Amino acid sequence: MARPLLQFNDNGIYCAAGDFYIDPWKPVDDAVITHAHSDHARWGNKRYLAHDLSREVMKYRLGDIRLETIGYNETIFKNGVKISFHPAGHVIGSSQVRVEHKGNIWVVSGDYKLEDDGVCTPFEPVKCHTFISECTFGMPVYKWKPPTEVHDDINNWWRTNASEGKTSVIAGYSLGKAQRILQHLDLSIGKVFLHGVIANTHGALLRNGIHLQEATRITSDLGRDQTKGGMVICPPSALGSPWMKRFHPYSFGYCSGWMTLRGAKRRRAADRGFVLSDHADWDGLIQAIDATECECVSLTHGYTASFTRYLSELGYDAHEAHTYYGGDEGVEEDSVLEESVINASEGEDV
């Protein structure tokens, strides 16, 4: 039997025929990048190929790299292997990577969601023989509400806080969630402020020609009364840090797919948990996989074992793949929990 077109090895997802990697987790010569999240676009590769809209964020995050970019549905060849990028709907610039060689078609999904978030190009299914799919939320308890409902909830929460003289502080990953939150805020309620990390990402996106609603970077000379009643967008890592103190009195909201579960909401100690995710929910995953008309599917980050078993029972040739992905909604969550443990453990010194 011929060698599979894509294989998982120690460095990442490898295409032997084209001699390149997709989203490698160890430094390689040629890296094709699905999107700019840090678990997919890592430092240290010789050459990068990514989508046009990932360019500035990748340069901001990875520094001076050798980067080539292309648009959606454009084609590029590497050693006779045909490569093209297709919208994944996950974050700005996120792509599924389609690889074709001798009539054999594979698609690497990267991270994806099916709903149109109004910020990035919506997901488009790509037909293939083998689909390498994420399954971060591959459990049937994860079912998203229509995003418009969640954005209404966020605006209502902001309005109530503002009327009570409180600042709203909302946490979401700096690439993806932050823009999505910002774009759907009702600016008639008040002003929006950005944590430095998020402001930097926004700067990069603006340089990339993306239009975003107006928001002010938080600097040390910004007075307390200027942010009062406003909306502050910060990364999850800011939770519980001294940085938050300046917004007192505030209400703290947390946006994540994990907020589906009451237990997760409690552990986060957020005043409000909004179920908003940039990943596909259970139905979304099944629908996306079905739309590829693939025969074979490999599952990465998430509930891979259960989801693989379920797809096998549906008749797919499904496999669990071991990867090092899981950066945005996967790992950040955990680090927040660790923080709370550490905070509690410091109880003895004052």
Add this chain to the structure above:
Amino acid sequence: MKDFARLFTELDETNKTNEKVSVLKNYFISVPDEDKIHTLAIFTGRKPKRQINSTLMKLWAMEVSSIPQWLFEESYQVVGDLGETIALLFPDTDVTNDKPLSEWIAEINSLGLMTEEGRKQWLIDSWNIMNRQERFVFNKILTGSFRVGVSQNLIIKALAEISGLDAATLTHRIMGNWDPASFSFYDLMQEQDASDDASRPYPFCLAYAIQETSDKQKTAEEIGEHLGDPQLWQAEWKWDGFRAQAIHRGGKIFIWTRGEDLATDKFPELHSFLFDLPEGTVLDGEAICFSEGQPLPFNVLQTRIGRKNLTKKILAESPMVFIAYDCLEFAGDDIRSMPLKHRRSVLEKLHQHSSYSGIFRLSPVINFKSWQELYELRLTSRENYAEGFMLKKLDSVYQTGRKRGDWWKWKVDPLSVDAVMVYAQKGHGRRADLYTDYTFAVWDGDKLVPFAKAYSGLTDKEIKQVDYFVKRNTLEKFGPVRTVKPQLVFEIGFEGINRSTRHKSGVALRFPRILRWRQDKKMEDADTIETLRSMLDA
């Protein structure tokens, strides 16, 4: 059910006391009286009888869910709560219903008359006309596993604000053995008490602790500055048993614990003396194991309470007495508003006339002329099998709940709370393979907030038991830290407490340590963040 589910969500979404009260008030104002009393019943632990056990509920939910059984089981593993799992997995429909809570409860109560098949159909039909949140709350009511994020005090506060009745009256009225079928919201709101519940206890009067730390002991002079003339105070040993209220009314006896559990059967030795008391008597005291004129260590009582059957052997090993502190009702009259001095003389008379003076004991009043004398005596607490002193003002009324000023506890080991273990980490050196370092949490509403980490204080045997528990009850692993199913309760002592903005709990403890494993307590019995905060102000 819609309103009730919304109430639950809104209470879940805030951890601020005043917001919770206003959410409760809005709810109580907008729902019918039947729903009000049912809500009150559920919130105070008076759940409808369980008609469908969780095994059946799970089985039926699996049958109607569109996923394989193993995936249902795995989802349950992920969620950790059956009611929530079913709520999330059941397909959403557009059908809604406006059935009020009281009707749902009536339906639940009538399930006993139905066949199993009928109950199953009823359950599935019910799930079908609810949204996710309603389904969740409904399942919790049905399985009797309902916990709300509000203390009884907040509910009382909300009801007091909308009714104009005072909180103490309401607190008393909602105690005891009522159920919403026989006690209406109208009865609750009457100017005059409308209840005929013979078992109804009075709310316990609780004392604040005199705060001190080992590096900053309160001197006798400081105590004197605070409390004034020692002649105005009554001092008693603080006994280390179970605080209890003993009632003889209407030819029946009742023994209530502090946690409002009716525990009459747990204390058979106390029955005769109670029947012997005049009709219409209520005593406050300590149920404690006692032998040869001395209290036995607390763990003797703890072992006994843990047993399902009180065998002859256990009764012989842990004989029980009642050390009486106070008399709250005499000849059917509520005498709580009389001064302590008077209540004490009533108590002494009751004791004189009792033919069970070995079982019904008086908490001795300690003679002291000066605070200095009492200070020195307190240092002998442990030799006297006590935890310190209770100081009560002689002219004090018997208050409802915890009120500052008239009653103080002056403990030898002053600062402690009961807390739930939530994280565990392996130890060092010879204990490197055992989970010996624990993080503890207290309740903030229905959430557990971590507030301290402690290593020492358990025996090797206990450590092994806790380790065994940790390894079998891990919810999540993060590096060396395990999130543990919250269940085990420990008494945590500490030397000091300070405000802290760095910690989620808002407090930082100095030298926290485990005083003992409270196997007699359920996680619901752990202290709240308010308890810790109240220590800050003192």
